[in-house]
Amino acid sequence: MLKVASSSQDSPALRAKAPRVAVIVPAYGVAHLVGEALASLQAQHFEDWECVVIDDGAPDDVAGAVAPFLTDRRIRFLATENQGVSAARNTAIAATSAPLIALLDGDDRLRAEYLATTVPLLEADPSIRLVTSNAWLFGAVPRERPCFAGRDSDSEGRLGDVLDRSFMVYIGTTFRRADFDAVGGFDATMAQAEDFDLWVRLMELGGRAFYFGQMMGEYRVRANSASAHADRMLLGNLKVYEKARAALPADAPEQGLIDRLIAETQRALDFEHAIDRVVDGDIAGGLDELRRVRALVGGPIWALSFALWRFAPGLARPMLSWRRRAHSRGGPQALQHDDALGVAA
Numbered sequence: 001m002l003k004v005a006s007s008s009q010d011s012p013a014l015r016a017k018a019p020r021v022a023v024i025v026p027a028y029g030v031a032h033l034v035g036e037a038l039a040s041l042q043a044q045h046f047e048d049w050e051c052v053v054i055d056d057g058a059p060d061d062v063a064g065a066v067a068p069f070l071t072d073r074r075i076r077f078l079a080t081e082n083q084g085v086s087a088a089r090n091t092a093i094a095a096t097s098a099p100l101i102a103l104l105d106g107d108d109r110l111r112a113e114y115l116a117t118t119v120p121l122l123e124a125d126p127s128i129r130l131v132t133s134n135a136w137l138f139g140a141v142p143r144e145r146p147c148f149a150g151r152d153s154d155s156e157g158r159l160g161d162v163l164d165r166s167f168m169v170y171i172g173t174t175f176r177r178a179d180f181d182a183v184g185g186f187d188a189t190m191a192q193a194e195d196f197d198l199w200v201r202l203m204e205l206g207g208r209a210f211y212f213g214q215m216m217g218e219y220r221v222r223a224n225s226a227s228a229h230a231d232r233m234l235l236g237n238l239k240v241y242e243k244a245r246a247a248l249p250a251d252a253p254e255q256g257l258i259d260r261l262i263a264e265t266q267r268a269l270d271f272e273h274a275i276d277r278v279v280d281g282d283i284a285g286g287l288d289e290l291r292r293v294r295a296l297v298g299g300p301i302w303a304l305s306f307a308l309w310r311f312a313p314g315l316a317r318p319m320l321s322w323r324r325r326a327h328s329r330g331g332p333q334a335l336q337h338d339d340a341l342g343v344a345a
């Protein structure tokens with residue numbers, strides 16, 4: 001059942017303007033944080049937006065947290081039975097009408113210039129499929145830092161760049177409704193990497209993606225984040241690559257890249273499974289597997305660790321258990337470019 005709530009107040013000034021962008025805010029389990037997300041939306045320099053906050057059968061009082069914001073007629077609240085974040089976003093997007101869509105997770109924040117920067121660029125250039133930016137990483141991290149360190153210059157990317165992640169896409173991204181509809185929206189069967197899957201399918205339409213090096217979002221890391229397990233993220237990425245391989249023509253230039261990415265991701269999964277064997281107590285078998293795929297990791301700490309485990313294999317289990325806990329948000333970049341036990345890339 002779908003429940004809809006909005007303000008009974010009316011504002012002629014807001015009613016006179018058709019929204020140019022719809023901001024979608026999934027808020028499962030973040031009732032204590034969603035107010036920060038909505039306050040950051042209301043603080044935007046750009047005012048011609050509509051917003052739907054969707055409570056996807058959350059266990060906490062999202063409705064109560066959103067209620068004070070419903071005096072702003074641009075904000076509406078939907079409640080559904082639990083269906084997963086992809087289906088929830090699809091439901092919320094279907095309830096809006098603006099020609100552009102922007103994503104804002106309920107525990108994140110936008111900086112004031114975000115919409116004023118992304119919306120005009122998409123409106124002015126039909127060759128751009130999505131606009132993203134750098135963001136500030138905060139919350140359950142050892143230190144706050146940019147999501148994409150060293151990437152403070154604006155840049156563009158094509159499908160291959162999005163696939164191999166040389167062009168990074170932050171979840172706080174803006175794109176066209178027509179493109180979203182053309183690719184069928186979020187894939188509700190994706191339990192992980194559903195956002196990456198959407199970016200790839202949008203780029204399969206052709207055109208380019210644009211990245212602002214300016215810090216325009218704030219991404220909160222929570223200890224119980226859904227992306228906390230590297231193997232699940234890798235499986236999600238693998239599904240994205242396999243879908244792209246099937247969707248593109250056999251002679252598409254990206255096919256060779258996709259084959260390479262599938263092979264690399266499978267090796268990364270083998271690496272995580274080898275660590276699981278060690279952590280679960282099969283130290284000898286797990287270390288044998290790790291040695292076969294050790295090319296995935298480099299740097300002096302890993303080299304010293306493998307040398308140490310040759311003479312003291314019993315140390316591998318506590319060391320890798322600690323790495324697993326400290327590195328719990330590691331994705332494919334962290335696995336492939338990790339330079340030290342327990343330090344995320």
